[in-house]
Amino acid sequence: GGRILLVLGDQLATDHPALTALDAARDRVLMIETAGEATAVWSHQARIALFLSAMRHHRDALRAQGWTVDYLDLDSEPPDAPAGLDHRLAEALQRLRPSELWVMEPGEWRIEQLLETTAAQAGVPLRWWADPHFLCTRERFARWAQGRQQLRMEHFYREMRREHRVLLDAQGQPEGGTWNFDADNRQPYPKGGPGAIPPPAWFPPDGITQEVLALVSRRFANHPGSLAHFAWPVTPDQARAALRRFIEHRLVGFGPYQDAMWTDTPWGWHSLLSSSLNLHLLDPREVIAAAEAAYREGRAPLSGVEGFIRQILGWREFIRGVYWLDMPGLRQANHYDHHRALPAWYWTGATRMACLRDALTQTLAHGYAHHIQRLMVTGLFGTLAEIEPRQVSDWYRAVYVDAVEWVESPNTLGMALHANGGRFTSKPYVASGAYIDRQSNLCKMCEYRPKEKTGPRACPFTTLYWYFLDNHRLALRANPRTRPMTMHLDRWSEDERQALRESALERLHRLDEL
Ligand code: FAD
Ligand code: SF4
Structure with a gap:
């Protein structure tokens, strides 16, 4: 048969460069919905809906332009045995026997590997197209x-x-x-x-x-x-x-x-x-x-x-x-060797911390939070509470409508969690509750107190921030950008330090109850 252009769910531009090189009379477009992709990592319902709806609209736009579009939708897939993208693609290649498979470079390393393997196994030559939706290749x-x-x-x-x-x-x-x-x-x-x-x-x-x-x-x-x-x-x-x-x-x-x-x-x-x-x-x-x-x-x-x-x-x-x-090393990054479990309330918003409650509730309602909520509320808490980076990253990939791995994982693992050891940031983005208090009215709605470091009313961000500084003070002192943060610590008595450690550990052991 002719050539096949596989269009992935995040490649929905009608000016796809491969289209100008294809012949509508002989070649066809292939689009595949798979539950496997929606569940490979957990995904917000609005994120799944956005991808599927935009794909279906794109299918119709291509058909209106005269393209033959083979569209494999979820309904044609048995719900009890959802196939992965690789299986559905392999089946399609066998059925259509194209002379070549064309694909624009995907937004995920794993998918690039999967496409290489699937095409090779089917004996179909694979041609990659650069993604023109970036200014920098x-x-x-x-x-x-x-x-x-x-x-x-x-x-x-x-x-x-x-x-x-x-x-x-x-x-x-x-x-x-x-x-x-x-x-x-x-x-x-x-x-x-x-x-x-x-x-x-x-x-x-x-x-x-x-x-x-x-x-x-x-x-x-x-x-x-x-x-x-x-x-x-x-x-x-x-x-x-x-x-x-x-x-x-x-x-x-x-x-x-x-x-x-x-x-x-x-x-x-x-x-x-x-x-x-x-x-x-x-x-x-x-x-x-x-x-x-x-x-x-x-x-x-x-x-x-x-x-x-x-x-x-x-x-x-x-x-x-x-x-x-x-990639692929980035996915394993864990600079601080953090291994705590993501608190269950990340999936419900049921926490007493007003800032997190606000960011999480809107995230679950809309699949959206803006940058500072992601970086300095949900992300910052992940760092200070010593959550395993992979779990935090999987959460971000699940809950935002804009989440695609190429943008989610460097932001989460690199910028928010410093899990890649500061490969592209000059310092970890850590702060106490005082930052959130300065940037918002949220602390006024909260049962915790942003300025208190220890005790039951102390803001968990503040307690854990000072605990973080204390734990990492040698590394933080070695970096001129973070040295000023550690000055305070030098003036603390051993008693103060001990009280802080106790408060912090008490919090860390009961993250689900905060
Ligand atoms: P605006 O604030 O209006 O910014 C304009 C545009 O700039 C955005 O639409 C986006 O395309 C781009 N942009 C801004 N900041 C970044 C950034 N740090 N990295 C890449 N592009 C940026 N963005 C995603 O698109 N997908 C993600 O999965 C994602 N995950 C993130 C995870 C964490 C932990 C953090 C800290 C940030 C993440 N971001 C992600 C970046 C940023 O938070 C979002 O792009 C932004 O909040 C989207 O909202 P907006 O369109 O209103 O952005
Ligand atoms: Fe968040 Fe702490 Fe402010 Fe409460 S006091 S809203 S937990 S920063």
């Missing part, structure tokens, strides 16, 4: 990283700004005279709260999405999370409408409040574009160009626009480069 990143002692996002980002001519002035220098406006960003909300924030764009479920929601509640009822609020973009048109809404109404507040938290404020001024970007419903170039245009037209301040572009042209591209550089 895997090879380009590897070249940048070569010979560097330390991988620093900031250096990479400046090179990307120059290379792609983003936010540069007429002389090729950074717009506004500096590469980084973080000093102007990252404020807490005003004392009285965030006030009225223009809402993000939501998309009520259409016919296809409603069918998928019914299917997910039937087949995956025991999975975590809720479908009650499902309204994520599932098509490129919707993703573009979401981008427009963000640029027109919400980008102005992004910079100053990107690190702020407040009760009943799940979205803040964030873009909520990660799932659309990761599924390829949106091209990052379009997002960057729209933000830059808003600045050039005087509709958004440079500081916030630079901060937003840094997230996409800097962090997103950097994280992806690091993932492919460090």
Whole structure:
């Protein structure tokens, strides 16, 4: 037969480069839904629904363009014997006997291996296509990283700004005279709260999405999370409408409040574009160009626009480069040798800690939390409570609609947990409850006290933070970036240190009750 283009669930762009090289009369597209993928790691119901609905919309868009799409849906798979992607692909290759199998590089190392093996076993030549939904290819990143002692996002980002001519002035220098406006960003909300924030764009479920929601509640009822609020973009048109809404109404507040938290404020001024970007419903170039245009037209301040572009042209591209550089070892990373079990309340939100309750409840309701909630609440607790990194990482991959391994695992294992020993961060992101108190109103709603280090009312973050510093003080002292954190410790008496250790161990032994 002709050639087959396999389109994976996070490759849903109609401008897939392989399509221009295929012949609609002879070649076909193959798309495969598998319960195996939804359960290989545990997955939020909204995450499963988003992938399935966006895949089905993409199938219809390709058919409308005249492509023959072989679409293997979940209903054609026996629920009692869910096959993995490898089995279903092997079957399809046997049935269709293509001359070649074409695939765009996937977002997960394991899938790349699996496709190589399956194609080889079927005797079908496999041709890889680079993923054009990144500005920096895997090879380009590897070249940048070569010979560097330390991988620093900031250096990479400046090179990307120059290379792609983003936010540069007429002389090729950074717009506004500096590469980084973080000093102007990252404020807490005003004392009285965030006030009225223009809402993000939501998309009520259409016919296809409603069918998928019914299917997910039937087949995956025991999975975590809720479908009650499902309204994520599932098509490129919707993703573009979401981008427009963000640029027109919400980008102005992004910079100053990107690190702020407040009760009943799940979205803040964030873009909520990660799932659309990761599924390829949106091209990052379009997002960057729209933000830059808003600045050039005087509709958004440079500081916030630079901060937003840094997230996409800097962090997103950097994280992806690091993932492919460090896999498969990254998945095993456990720098601090932590082995405690993830507390059960990560799956329910039933904890007395107000900050965690807030972040977890919104995560289970929507499949979304913003960066500071992920890094400095759920992630920080994972580090301080000595949770096994693999368990934390599997949790993140399960609960967020934007979770794909290439972006989830470096963020969790590298940035939040420091499990890779600081491969691309200059220090562990650790803080006490005082940080959360400064960035939010959450501590005012909490039965714990952010400033107390020991005793029953002490904030668990604070107790465990000081315990962490004490445990790691030699390493922290050796690093000029963290040495100041340890100064306090030197002034503690042995009695104080002993009381802290007792309080901390008491907490660590009863994490499920906090
Ligand atoms: P905004 O705050 O509006 O930012 C704009 C865009 O920048 C995002 O849509 C995203 O594409 C990109 N971006 C921002 N920060 C990062 C980052 N650190 N790494 C990569 N891209 C970034 N992001 C995911 O897309 N999938 C994940 O599975 C994921 N897991 C994470 C796990 C942890 C522990 C942490 C700390 C962060 C994780 N992130 C992940 C990064 C970031 O938190 C999310 O991209 C962001 O919160 C998504 O919300 P938003 O679209 O409103 O982002
Ligand atoms: Fe979170 Fe501690 Fe503040 Fe409570 S006191 S909300 S546990 S930081």
